[in-house]
Amino acid sequence: MESLAIAAALVIGYGAVSRRLRTTVVTPPMIFVAAGLLLGEGGLGVLNLGLEEEGVRVLAEATLVVVLFVDAIELRLPRLVREAQLPARMLTFGLLGTVVLGTLAALLLFDFQLWEAALLAAVLAPTDAALGQAVVTNRDVPARIRETLSVESGLNDGIALPLVTIFLGLAVGEETAASGRTIAALVGAQLGFGLLAGAAVGALGGVVIDGTVRRGWMDGLFRQLSTISVAVCAFAVAESVGGNGFIAAFVAGIAFGQVARDHCPHAADFAEDEGQLLTLLTFLVFGAALAGPALADAPQPQTLLYAVLSLTVVRMLPVAACLVGTGLTIPTVGFLGWFGPRGLASILFAVLILEEADLAVESTILTIVSWTVLLSVFAHGMSARPAASAYARHVSHMPEDRAEHMPQAMRIAGR
Numbered sequence: 256m257e258s259l260a261i262a263a264a265l266v267i268g269y270g271a272v273s274r275r276l277r278t279t280v281v282t283p284p285m286i287f288v289a290a291g292l293l294l295g296e297g298g299l300g301v302l303n304l305g306l307e308e309e310g311v312r313v314l315a316e317a318t319l320v321v322v323l324f325v326d327a328i329e330l331r332l333p334r335l336v337r338e339a340q341l342p343a344r345m346l347t348f349g350l351l352g353t354v355v356l357g358t359l360a361a362l363l364l365f366d367f368q369l370w371e372a373a374l375l376a377a378v379l380a381p382t383d384a385a386l387g388q389a390v391v392t393n394r395d396v397p398a399r400i401r402e403t404l405s406v407e408s409g410l411n412d413g414i415a416l417p418l419v420t421i422f423l424g425l426a427v428g429e430e431t432a433a434s435g436r437t438i439a440a441l442v443g444a445q446l447g448f449g450l451l452a453g454a455a456v457g458a459l460g461g462v463v464i465d466g467t468v469r470r471g472w473m474d475g476l477f478r479q480l481s482t483i484s485v486a487v488c489a490f491a492v493a494e495s496v497g498g499n500g501f502i503a504a505f506v507a508g509i510a511f512g513q514v515a516r517d518h519c520p521h522a523a524d525f526a527e528d529e530g531q532l533l534t535l536l537t538f539l540v541f542g543a544a545l546a547g548p549a550l551a552d553a554p555q556p557q558t559l560l561y562a563v564l565s566l567t568v569v570r571m572l573p574v575a576a577c578l579v580g581t582g583l584t585i586p587t588v589g590f591l592g593w594f595g596p597r598g599l600a601s602i603l604f605a606v607l608i609l610e611e612a613d614l615a616v617e618s619t620i621l622t623i624v625s626w627t628v629l630l631s632v633f634a635h636g637m638s639a640r641p642a643a644s645a646y647a648r649h650v651s652h653m654p655e656d657r658a659e660h661m662p663q664a665m666r667i668a669g670r
Contacts, residue, residue: 284385284598288542302543311540341578354376357380358375384407412501413446460488545624597627
Protein backbone atom coordinates (compact mmCIF):
# COMPACT_ATOMS: atom_id res chain seq x y z
CA MET A 256 0.00 0.00 0.00
CA GLU A 257 2.94 2.32 0.59
CA SER A 258 3.90 2.15 -3.09
CA LEU A 259 0.31 2.89 -4.11
CA ALA A 260 0.22 5.93 -1.83
CA ILE A 261 3.50 7.20 -3.29
CA ALA A 262 2.25 6.77 -6.86
CA ALA A 263 -0.99 8.61 -6.09
CA ALA A 264 0.88 11.43 -4.36
CA LEU A 265 3.15 11.82 -7.39
CA VAL A 266 0.15 12.16 -9.70
CA ILE A 267 -1.38 14.80 -7.42
CA GLY A 268 1.94 16.63 -7.09
CA TYR A 269 2.53 16.74 -10.81
CA GLY A 270 -1.07 17.81 -11.40
CA ALA A 271 -0.55 20.79 -9.10
CA VAL A 272 2.11 22.26 -11.38
CA SER A 273 1.12 20.68 -14.70
CA ARG A 274 -0.18 23.89 -16.27
CA ARG A 275 3.02 25.73 -15.39
CA LEU A 276 5.12 22.96 -16.94
CA ARG A 277 3.06 22.68 -20.11
CA THR A 278 5.03 25.36 -21.96
CA THR A 279 8.43 24.05 -20.88
CA VAL A 280 10.56 21.20 -22.22
CA VAL A 281 9.77 19.12 -19.12
CA THR A 282 7.34 16.32 -19.97
CA PRO A 283 5.28 14.03 -17.68
CA PRO A 284 7.26 10.89 -18.64
CA MET A 285 10.47 12.67 -17.66
CA ILE A 286 9.06 13.54 -14.24
CA PHE A 287 7.75 10.06 -13.51
CA VAL A 288 10.82 8.21 -14.78
CA ALA A 289 12.98 10.47 -12.61
CA ALA A 290 10.71 9.81 -9.63
CA GLY A 291 10.95 6.08 -10.23
CA LEU A 292 14.75 6.28 -10.39
CA LEU A 293 14.89 8.27 -7.14
CA LEU A 294 12.39 6.22 -5.16
CA GLY A 295 12.85 2.75 -6.65
CA GLU A 296 15.27 -0.14 -6.23
CA GLY A 297 18.29 1.79 -7.47
CA GLY A 298 17.52 4.83 -5.31
CA LEU A 299 15.90 5.24 -1.89
CA GLY A 300 14.14 1.89 -2.15
CA VAL A 301 10.78 3.12 -0.86
CA LEU A 302 8.94 2.23 -4.07
CA ASN A 303 8.99 -1.55 -4.10
CA LEU A 304 8.00 -2.95 -7.49
CA GLY A 305 9.08 -6.20 -9.09
CA LEU A 306 9.10 -6.69 -12.83
CA GLU A 307 8.40 -10.39 -12.30
CA GLU A 308 4.93 -9.54 -11.03
CA GLU A 309 2.12 -10.24 -13.46
CA GLY A 310 0.59 -6.89 -12.59
CA VAL A 311 3.44 -5.00 -14.24
CA ARG A 312 2.86 -6.76 -17.55
CA VAL A 313 -0.89 -6.13 -17.30
CA LEU A 314 -0.22 -2.44 -16.60
CA ALA A 315 2.08 -2.11 -19.61
CA GLU A 316 -0.39 -3.91 -21.91
CA ALA A 317 -3.37 -1.90 -20.67
CA THR A 318 -1.47 1.34 -21.12
CA LEU A 319 -0.46 0.54 -24.68
CA VAL A 320 -3.98 -0.58 -25.61
CA VAL A 321 -5.66 2.58 -24.30
CA VAL A 322 -3.03 4.95 -25.70
CA LEU A 323 -3.19 3.38 -29.17
CA PHE A 324 -6.98 3.49 -29.16
CA VAL A 325 -7.18 7.11 -28.05
CA ASP A 326 -4.55 8.29 -30.53
CA ALA A 327 -6.38 6.54 -33.37
CA ILE A 328 -9.74 8.16 -32.59
CA GLU A 329 -8.37 11.50 -33.78
CA LEU A 330 -7.24 10.15 -37.15
CA ARG A 331 -9.38 10.65 -40.25
CA LEU A 332 -9.75 7.48 -42.29
CA PRO A 333 -10.31 9.16 -45.70
CA ARG A 334 -7.15 11.21 -45.28
CA LEU A 335 -5.19 8.15 -44.13
CA VAL A 336 -6.27 6.21 -47.20
CA ARG A 337 -5.43 9.15 -49.46
CA GLU A 338 -2.06 9.75 -47.86
CA ALA A 339 -0.99 6.23 -46.97
CA GLN A 340 2.31 6.29 -48.84
CA LEU A 341 4.48 7.78 -46.11
CA PRO A 342 3.38 5.58 -43.19
CA ALA A 343 3.35 2.53 -45.48
CA ARG A 344 6.97 3.11 -46.42
CA MET A 345 8.02 3.67 -42.82
CA LEU A 346 6.14 0.62 -41.56
CA THR A 347 7.68 -1.70 -44.15
CA PHE A 348 11.08 -0.73 -45.47
CA GLY A 349 11.76 1.69 -42.62
CA LEU A 350 10.89 -0.77 -39.84
CA LEU A 351 12.64 -3.74 -41.42
CA GLY A 352 15.69 -1.59 -42.16
CA THR A 353 15.78 -0.53 -38.52
CA VAL A 354 15.72 -4.16 -37.37
CA VAL A 355 18.45 -5.16 -39.82
CA LEU A 356 20.70 -2.22 -38.96
CA GLY A 357 20.07 -2.69 -35.25
CA THR A 358 21.01 -6.36 -35.56
CA LEU A 359 24.26 -5.53 -37.31
CA ALA A 360 25.12 -2.92 -34.68
CA ALA A 361 24.47 -5.42 -31.86
CA LEU A 362 26.65 -8.06 -33.51
CA LEU A 363 29.49 -5.56 -33.85
CA LEU A 364 29.29 -4.19 -30.31
CA PHE A 365 28.35 -7.24 -28.23
CA ASP A 366 29.18 -10.91 -28.00
CA PHE A 367 25.69 -11.88 -29.20
CA GLN A 368 24.50 -14.70 -31.38
CA LEU A 369 22.53 -13.69 -34.48
CA TRP A 370 19.06 -14.23 -32.99
CA GLU A 371 19.97 -12.52 -29.74
CA ALA A 372 21.07 -9.46 -31.69
CA ALA A 373 17.91 -9.59 -33.82
CA LEU A 374 15.79 -9.85 -30.66
CA LEU A 375 17.36 -6.68 -29.22
CA ALA A 376 16.85 -4.84 -32.51
CA ALA A 377 13.18 -5.89 -32.72
CA VAL A 378 12.49 -4.87 -29.11
CA LEU A 379 13.82 -1.38 -29.86
CA ALA A 380 12.25 -1.00 -33.33
CA PRO A 381 8.75 0.30 -32.41
CA THR A 382 8.25 3.97 -31.64
CA ASP A 383 6.11 5.82 -29.10
CA ALA A 384 4.49 9.08 -30.17
CA ALA A 385 3.55 9.82 -26.55
CA LEU A 386 7.14 10.83 -25.82
CA GLY A 387 6.93 13.48 -28.54
CA GLN A 388 3.38 14.60 -27.82
CA ALA A 389 4.24 18.22 -28.55
CA VAL A 390 5.01 17.16 -32.13
CA VAL A 391 1.82 15.26 -32.99
CA THR A 392 -0.40 17.87 -31.31
CA ASN A 393 1.23 20.95 -32.86
CA ARG A 394 -1.29 22.15 -35.46
CA ASP A 395 1.38 24.22 -37.19
CA VAL A 396 3.12 20.99 -38.24
CA PRO A 397 1.46 19.75 -41.46
CA ALA A 398 -1.29 17.20 -40.82
CA ARG A 399 0.34 14.79 -43.23
CA ILE A 400 3.55 14.70 -41.17
CA ARG A 401 1.77 14.49 -37.80
CA GLU A 402 -0.47 11.66 -38.91
CA THR A 403 2.43 9.78 -40.45
CA LEU A 404 4.14 9.72 -37.06
CA SER A 405 0.89 8.77 -35.29
CA VAL A 406 0.08 5.93 -37.67
CA GLU A 407 3.65 4.65 -37.57
CA SER A 408 3.74 4.53 -33.77
CA GLY A 409 0.25 3.03 -33.67
CA LEU A 410 1.02 0.11 -35.96
CA ASN A 411 4.73 -0.61 -35.68
CA ASP A 412 4.58 -2.20 -32.23
CA GLY A 413 2.00 -4.65 -33.52
CA ILE A 414 4.20 -5.43 -36.52
CA ALA A 415 7.30 -5.78 -34.33
CA LEU A 416 5.65 -8.12 -31.81
CA PRO A 417 5.66 -11.19 -34.11
CA LEU A 418 9.33 -10.52 -34.84
CA VAL A 419 10.08 -10.31 -31.12
CA THR A 420 8.23 -13.60 -30.55
CA ILE A 421 10.06 -15.35 -33.38
CA PHE A 422 13.53 -14.06 -32.49
CA LEU A 423 12.94 -14.87 -28.82
CA GLY A 424 12.07 -18.46 -29.71
CA LEU A 425 15.12 -18.81 -31.95
CA ALA A 426 17.39 -17.19 -29.36
CA VAL A 427 16.43 -19.71 -26.66
CA GLY A 428 17.15 -22.57 -29.04
CA GLU A 429 13.71 -23.55 -30.32
CA GLU A 430 13.69 -24.96 -33.81
CA THR A 431 10.63 -22.94 -34.70
CA ALA A 432 9.35 -19.82 -33.06
CA ALA A 433 5.67 -20.16 -33.86
CA SER A 434 4.57 -23.80 -33.57
CA GLY A 435 5.78 -24.76 -37.02
CA ARG A 436 4.36 -21.77 -38.86
CA THR A 437 6.61 -19.72 -41.04
CA ILE A 438 7.55 -16.15 -40.22
CA ALA A 439 5.34 -14.87 -43.04
CA ALA A 440 2.35 -16.90 -41.80
CA LEU A 441 2.74 -15.65 -38.23
CA VAL A 442 3.10 -12.02 -39.25
CA GLY A 443 0.17 -12.40 -41.65
CA ALA A 444 -2.05 -13.88 -38.95
CA GLN A 445 -1.08 -11.22 -36.44
CA LEU A 446 -1.73 -8.42 -38.91
CA GLY A 447 -4.78 -9.88 -40.63
CA PHE A 448 -6.73 -10.98 -37.59
CA GLY A 449 -5.68 -7.88 -35.71
CA LEU A 450 -6.96 -5.61 -38.48
CA LEU A 451 -10.22 -7.53 -38.88
CA ALA A 452 -10.95 -7.76 -35.17
CA GLY A 453 -10.14 -4.11 -34.59
CA ALA A 454 -12.26 -2.88 -37.50
CA ALA A 455 -15.23 -5.06 -36.55
CA VAL A 456 -15.22 -4.32 -32.82
CA GLY A 457 -14.46 -0.61 -33.27
CA ALA A 458 -17.20 -0.09 -35.87
CA LEU A 459 -19.78 -2.15 -33.99
CA GLY A 460 -18.96 -0.48 -30.69
CA GLY A 461 -19.16 2.94 -32.29
CA VAL A 462 -22.53 2.20 -33.90
CA VAL A 463 -23.98 0.90 -30.62
CA ILE A 464 -22.74 3.85 -28.58
CA ASP A 465 -23.69 6.38 -31.25
CA GLY A 466 -27.18 4.91 -31.66
CA THR A 467 -27.97 4.66 -27.97
CA VAL A 468 -26.66 8.16 -27.28
CA ARG A 469 -28.87 9.57 -30.05
CA ARG A 470 -31.91 7.87 -28.51
CA GLY A 471 -31.03 9.00 -25.01
CA TRP A 472 -30.70 5.45 -23.72
CA MET A 473 -27.10 5.60 -22.51
CA ASP A 474 -26.04 7.32 -19.32
CA GLY A 475 -23.08 9.68 -19.53
CA LEU A 476 -20.94 7.59 -17.19
CA PHE A 477 -21.45 4.43 -19.23
CA ARG A 478 -20.77 6.34 -22.41
CA GLN A 479 -17.27 6.84 -21.03
CA LEU A 480 -16.87 3.34 -19.68
CA SER A 481 -18.16 1.83 -22.92
CA THR A 482 -15.56 3.71 -24.93
CA ILE A 483 -12.74 2.18 -22.90
CA SER A 484 -14.44 -1.21 -23.18
CA VAL A 485 -14.32 -1.02 -26.99
CA ALA A 486 -10.52 -0.87 -26.83
CA VAL A 487 -10.31 -3.73 -24.34
CA CYS A 488 -12.77 -5.85 -26.32
CA ALA A 489 -10.87 -5.32 -29.58
CA PHE A 490 -7.62 -6.36 -27.89
CA ALA A 491 -9.15 -9.47 -26.32
CA VAL A 492 -10.97 -10.60 -29.46
CA ALA A 493 -7.86 -10.26 -31.59
CA GLU A 494 -5.68 -12.15 -29.12
CA SER A 495 -8.25 -14.96 -28.83
CA VAL A 496 -8.25 -15.60 -32.61
CA GLY A 497 -4.48 -15.38 -33.07
CA GLY A 498 -4.27 -11.72 -34.06
CA ASN A 499 -2.30 -8.87 -32.60
CA GLY A 500 -4.25 -7.09 -29.88
CA PHE A 501 -2.31 -3.85 -30.15
CA ILE A 502 -3.00 -3.52 -33.86
CA ALA A 503 -6.63 -4.32 -33.11
CA ALA A 504 -6.82 -1.55 -30.49
CA PHE A 505 -5.37 1.00 -32.90
CA VAL A 506 -7.62 0.00 -35.80
CA ALA A 507 -10.62 -0.09 -33.45
CA GLY A 508 -9.89 3.51 -32.52
CA ILE A 509 -9.89 4.54 -36.18
CA ALA A 510 -13.16 2.69 -36.85
CA PHE A 511 -14.77 3.98 -33.67
CA GLY A 512 -13.81 7.54 -34.50
CA GLN A 513 -15.50 7.40 -37.90
CA VAL A 514 -18.94 6.57 -36.49
CA ALA A 515 -19.03 7.95 -32.96
CA ARG A 516 -16.53 10.79 -32.63
CA ASP A 517 -19.01 13.65 -32.99
CA HIS A 518 -21.44 12.20 -30.47
CA CYS A 519 -19.00 11.02 -27.82
CA PRO A 520 -16.44 13.80 -27.28
CA HIS A 521 -16.56 13.50 -23.52
CA ALA A 522 -16.18 9.73 -23.70
CA ALA A 523 -13.08 10.12 -25.85
CA ASP A 524 -11.72 12.71 -23.40
CA PHE A 525 -12.26 10.25 -20.55
CA ALA A 526 -10.39 7.55 -22.46
CA GLU A 527 -7.55 9.98 -23.12
CA ASP A 528 -7.37 10.86 -19.41
CA GLU A 529 -7.23 7.19 -18.47
CA GLY A 530 -4.51 6.60 -21.05
CA GLN A 531 -2.48 9.48 -19.65
CA LEU A 532 -2.75 8.12 -16.10
CA LEU A 533 -1.72 4.62 -17.17
CA THR A 534 1.20 6.05 -19.15
CA LEU A 535 2.50 7.95 -16.13
CA LEU A 536 2.25 4.86 -13.91
CA THR A 537 4.04 2.73 -16.51
CA PHE A 538 6.93 5.17 -16.73
CA LEU A 539 7.07 5.31 -12.93
CA VAL A 540 7.33 1.51 -12.85
CA PHE A 541 9.95 1.60 -15.60
CA GLY A 542 12.10 4.04 -13.65
CA ALA A 543 11.74 2.17 -10.37
CA ALA A 544 11.98 -1.47 -11.44
CA LEU A 545 13.86 -1.56 -14.74
CA ALA A 546 15.92 1.57 -15.29
CA GLY A 547 16.91 1.91 -11.63
CA PRO A 548 18.69 -1.45 -11.35
CA ALA A 549 20.21 -0.93 -14.80
CA LEU A 550 21.74 2.36 -13.67
CA ALA A 551 23.00 0.94 -10.37
CA ASP A 552 26.25 -0.10 -12.03
CA ALA A 553 28.27 2.01 -14.43
CA PRO A 554 27.25 1.10 -17.99
CA GLN A 555 29.66 -0.41 -20.48
CA PRO A 556 30.71 2.07 -23.18
CA GLN A 557 29.22 -0.14 -25.90
CA THR A 558 25.86 -0.10 -24.09
CA LEU A 559 25.65 3.68 -24.26
CA LEU A 560 26.97 3.66 -27.82
CA TYR A 561 24.27 1.21 -28.93
CA ALA A 562 21.58 3.29 -27.21
CA VAL A 563 22.73 6.41 -29.03
CA LEU A 564 23.00 4.58 -32.35
CA SER A 565 19.53 3.11 -31.87
CA LEU A 566 18.01 6.57 -31.49
CA THR A 567 19.97 8.08 -34.37
CA VAL A 568 21.66 6.12 -37.17
CA VAL A 569 19.76 2.85 -36.70
CA ARG A 570 16.45 4.70 -36.91
CA MET A 571 17.20 7.69 -39.13
CA LEU A 572 19.16 6.02 -41.92
CA PRO A 573 16.42 3.49 -42.84
CA VAL A 574 13.78 6.24 -42.62
CA ALA A 575 15.78 8.44 -44.98
CA ALA A 576 16.28 5.53 -47.39
CA CYS A 577 12.60 4.56 -47.44
CA LEU A 578 11.51 8.17 -48.12
CA VAL A 579 13.65 8.60 -51.23
CA GLY A 580 11.44 9.71 -54.12
CA THR A 581 8.64 11.19 -51.98
CA GLY A 582 9.61 14.80 -52.71
CA LEU A 583 10.07 15.64 -49.03
CA THR A 584 12.78 18.12 -48.08
CA ILE A 585 15.83 17.08 -46.09
CA PRO A 586 14.59 18.84 -42.90
CA THR A 587 11.32 16.92 -43.14
CA VAL A 588 13.11 13.59 -43.58
CA GLY A 589 15.32 14.43 -40.61
CA PHE A 590 12.27 15.44 -38.56
CA LEU A 591 10.49 12.15 -39.29
CA GLY A 592 13.67 10.21 -38.61
CA TRP A 593 14.46 11.84 -35.29
CA PHE A 594 11.00 11.56 -33.80
CA GLY A 595 11.01 7.82 -33.37
CA PRO A 596 11.06 7.70 -29.54
CA ARG A 597 11.36 4.35 -27.75
CA GLY A 598 8.88 3.93 -24.94
CA LEU A 599 5.86 1.85 -23.97
CA ALA A 600 6.21 -0.95 -26.53
CA SER A 601 9.89 -1.50 -25.79
CA ILE A 602 9.15 -1.57 -22.05
CA LEU A 603 6.41 -4.15 -22.61
CA PHE A 604 8.65 -6.30 -24.80
CA ALA A 605 11.38 -6.16 -22.15
CA VAL A 606 8.88 -7.42 -19.57
CA LEU A 607 7.90 -10.25 -21.92
CA ILE A 608 11.55 -11.29 -22.25
CA LEU A 609 11.99 -11.23 -18.48
CA GLU A 610 8.91 -13.40 -17.94
CA GLU A 611 9.27 -15.92 -20.75
CA ALA A 612 12.95 -16.28 -21.63
CA ASP A 613 15.97 -17.89 -20.09
CA LEU A 614 18.72 -16.24 -22.10
CA ALA A 615 22.35 -16.01 -21.13
CA VAL A 616 22.34 -12.39 -22.37
CA GLU A 617 18.98 -11.50 -20.83
CA SER A 618 20.38 -9.02 -18.32
CA THR A 619 22.50 -7.38 -21.03
CA ILE A 620 19.49 -6.94 -23.31
CA LEU A 621 17.41 -5.50 -20.47
CA THR A 622 20.20 -3.06 -19.59
CA ILE A 623 20.53 -1.90 -23.20
CA VAL A 624 16.76 -1.47 -23.54
CA SER A 625 16.63 0.45 -20.26
CA TRP A 626 19.35 2.87 -21.29
CA THR A 627 17.84 3.38 -24.75
CA VAL A 628 14.35 4.13 -23.41
CA LEU A 629 15.81 6.32 -20.67
CA LEU A 630 17.80 8.40 -23.15
CA SER A 631 14.77 8.60 -25.42
CA VAL A 632 12.48 9.85 -22.66
CA PHE A 633 14.74 12.82 -22.00
CA ALA A 634 16.21 13.46 -25.46
CA HIS A 635 12.91 13.31 -27.34
CA GLY A 636 10.95 14.89 -24.52
CA MET A 637 13.24 17.91 -24.30
CA SER A 638 13.52 18.35 -28.07
CA ALA A 639 9.86 17.82 -29.00
CA ARG A 640 8.53 21.32 -28.39
CA PRO A 641 11.45 23.39 -29.76
CA ALA A 642 11.94 21.05 -32.74
CA ALA A 643 8.24 21.12 -33.61
CA SER A 644 8.21 24.92 -33.44
CA ALA A 645 11.34 25.20 -35.59
CA TYR A 646 9.99 22.75 -38.14
CA ALA A 647 6.64 24.54 -38.24
CA ARG A 648 8.46 27.77 -39.11
CA HIS A 649 10.35 25.90 -41.83
CA VAL A 650 7.22 24.57 -43.53
CA SER A 651 5.25 27.80 -43.07
CA HIS A 652 7.25 29.33 -45.93
CA MET A 653 6.53 26.45 -48.29
CA PRO A 654 3.88 26.70 -51.01
CA GLU A 655 0.78 24.54 -50.62
CA ASP A 656 1.82 22.28 -53.49
CA ARG A 657 4.87 20.98 -51.61
CA ALA A 658 4.93 17.28 -50.70
CA GLU A 659 4.78 18.16 -46.99
CA HIS A 660 1.30 19.64 -47.48
CA MET A 661 -0.28 17.88 -50.42
CA PRO A 662 -1.87 14.44 -50.48
CA GLN A 663 0.36 12.05 -52.40
CA ALA A 664 -2.36 11.22 -54.94
CA MET A 665 -2.77 14.89 -55.85
CA ARG A 666 0.99 15.43 -56.07
CA ILE A 667 1.39 12.54 -58.49
CA ALA A 668 -1.49 13.79 -60.58
CA GLY A 669 0.28 17.12 -60.83
CA ARG A 670 -2.57 19.14 -59.43
